[in-house]
Amino acid sequence: MMRVAILISGGGSNMVRLIEDMQGDHPARPVLVLSNDPGAGGLAKAAALGVPAKAVDHRPFGRDRAAFEAALSVPLAEASPDLICLAGFMRILTPGFVARWDGGRMLNIHPSLLPLYPGLDTHARAIAAGDTEAGCTVHEVTADLDSGPILGQARVPVKPGDTAATLASRVLEAEHRLYPAVLRRVASGNRSLLQF
Numbered sequence: 001m002m003r004v005a006i007l008i009s010g011g012g013s014n015m016v017r018l019i020e021d022m023q024g025d026h027p028a029r030p031v032l033v034l035s036n037d038p039g040a041g042g043l044a045k046a047a048a049l050g051v052p053a054k055a056v057d058h059r060p061f062g063r064d065r066a067a068f069e070a071a072l073s074v075p076l077a078e079a080s081p082d083l084i085c086l087a088g089f090m091r092i093l094t095p096g097f098v099a100r101w102d103g104g105r106m107l108n109i110h111p112s113l114l115p116l117y118p119g120l121d122t123h124a125r126a127i128a129a130g131d132t133e134a135g136c137t138v139h140e141v142t143a144d145l146d147s148g149p150i151l152g153q154a155r156v157p158v159k160p161g162d163t164a165a166t167l168a169s170r171v172l173e174a175e176h177r178l179y180p181a182v183l184r185r186v187a188s189g190n191r192s193l194l195q196f
Contacts, residue, residue: 002028002187005081006051007089008035012042013172014087014109014179019049021180028187032079034072036091052079058091069097083107085183086141095143104149104191106141109179111171113137113153118146123164123171134158134167136175138182138194152182152194 004022006015012033019030033046038055046053054075061068068091076084084101086108098106112122114137126134135155140148154174158167174196182194 009090154196
C-alpha cells in the first residue's frame with residue numbers, strides 16, 4: 001500500500017478528490033495533509049475526512065526557503081510517505097527539497113497543457129493567445145518549474161466569451177477527474193501517459 005502525503009495552500013478541492021478516491025481497492029492511502037498556511041480551509045476538510053492535517057506557516061521564515069523546507073520535512077518524516085502530491089501548494093520548492101523526493105516520488109497538478117504556460121495566470125494567458133483548448137497536467141516534480149515528465153493531461157474547450165474565471169472553473173472540473181486517475185495508476189506502477 002503506497003503512503004501519500006498531500007501538500008496544499010488553500011481550500012483543497014483537489015486534495016478532497018484525491019482522499020475520496022483513495023478508498024476500497026485503491027493501492028494508496030492518505031497519511032498526511034500538510035499546508036504552508038495554518039488558515040488553509042483544506043486542513044479542516046482533511047481532518048473531517050479522517051486524515052491527519054498539519055500546517056507549517058511559511059511566513060516566519062521570510063525568504064529562507066531552506067529553513068521553511070527543513071521545518072516542512074519534520075511532519076513529512078513522521079508520516080513517512082512514499083509519494084507526495086502537490087495539490088494547490090503555492091510555494092516553489094528548492095532543488096534540494098525536490099532532490100530528496102526524486103525518482104518520481106513527488107507529483108503536481110498544473111492548470112495548463114504543459115509545456116504551455118508554466119507558472120501563474122495560465123487561463124488568462126491561454127485566452128490572450130487565442131487558444132481553442134486549455135486543460136491541466138499532472139507531472140512529476142523536478143527542480144525546474146512545471147517541467148517534469150508528464151503523466152496525464154485533460155483538455156477542455158476555450159469557449160467564445162470565456163474569462164479567466166470561467167475557464168478556470170472548467171479546468172478545475174477536469175483536474176478533479178485527472179489527478180485521482182493518475183494517482184491510482186502511479187500507485188499501481190503505471191506511469192504511462194493518461195489523456196482525457
